[in-house]
Amino acid sequence: MRNAARGASIMDMVDLPARFADRYPKELSGGQRLRVAIARALVMNPDLIVGDKPTSALDVSVQSQILNLMMDLKRELGPTHVFILGNLSVVEHLVDQVAAMYLGRVVELGGAAQVFAAPRHPYTRALLDPALTVAPGQGLPDIGLGAAFPNPLAIPPGCPFQPRCPRAFDLCSRVRPHPADVAFGGAARHLAEEPLKGAA
Ligand code: SF4
Numbered sequence: 001m002r003n004a005a006r007g008a009s010i011m012d013m014v015d016l017p018a019r020f021a022d023r024y025p026k027e028l029s030g031g032q033r034l035r036v037a038i039a040r041a042l043v044m045n046p047d048l049i050v051g052d053k054p055t056s057a058l059d060v061s062v063q064s065q066i067l068n069l070m071m072d073l074k075r076e077l078g079p080t081h082v083f084i085l086g087n088l089s090v091v092e093h094l095v096d097q098v099a100a101m102y103l104g105r106v107v108e109l110g111g112a113a114q115v116f117a118a119p120r121h122p123y124t125r126a127l128l129d130p131a132l133t134v135a136p137g138q139g140l141p142d143i144g145l146g147a148a149f150p151n152p153l154a155i156p157p158g159c160p161f162q163p164r165c166p167r168a169f170d171l172c173s174r175v176r177p178h179p180a181d182v183a184f185g186g187a188a189r190h191l192a193e194e195p196l197k198g199a200a
Pocket residue numbers: 122123159160161162163165166167168169172177188189190191192193
């Protein structure tokens with residue numbers, strides 16, 4: 001009975017009607033199934049919830065409902081959420097702190113407002129450049145990263161981003177930026193400063 005009451009309480013938290021308790025997954029929509037997944041995570045009173053692209057399979061309208069639900073739950077219950085997201089407009093509105101990753105490594109870490117207003121790493125800057133234009137016939141804009149797409153099984157020496165970096169110089173292919181440079185509020189960018197200083 002205690003477990004049933006707890007289950008009902010969690011279902012209420014994720015806005016699932018009590019009558020759904022006996023339904024099979026095939027009887028639920030994608031959004032409802034995601035609410036069940038969130039409820040299952042919440043039942044153990046976690047300190048941390050990790051969501052790997054949690055809404056990517058949903059319609060945009062359902063995505064916003066689920067993301068709003070997660071933010072409401074965060075405010076009410078306090079668990080920290082770690083979201084792995086590719087949709088930058090969602091990232092900007094959803095999170096307090098951002099870690100930009102390239103080839104499995106964090107290249108920039110900071111407050112969301114700061115990173116979106118003034119990205120410091122060349123990859124973060126490229127990510128935040130407009131990806132599409134509404135102008136007919138304009139196609140994809142050139143964001144300056146070239147076409148040297150990375151192979152995660154053959155990570156280049158030095159800075160992993162150097163084959164695509166518009167600011168790379170000779171040292172970048174030999175020396176990897178120190179991870180400590182990515183401490184909160186920073187970016188793996190110390191080498192990136194050199195060409196600018198040289199050009200000044
Ligand atoms: S270390 Fe060099 S290649 Fe890497 S991001 Fe900085 S400037 Fe670009």
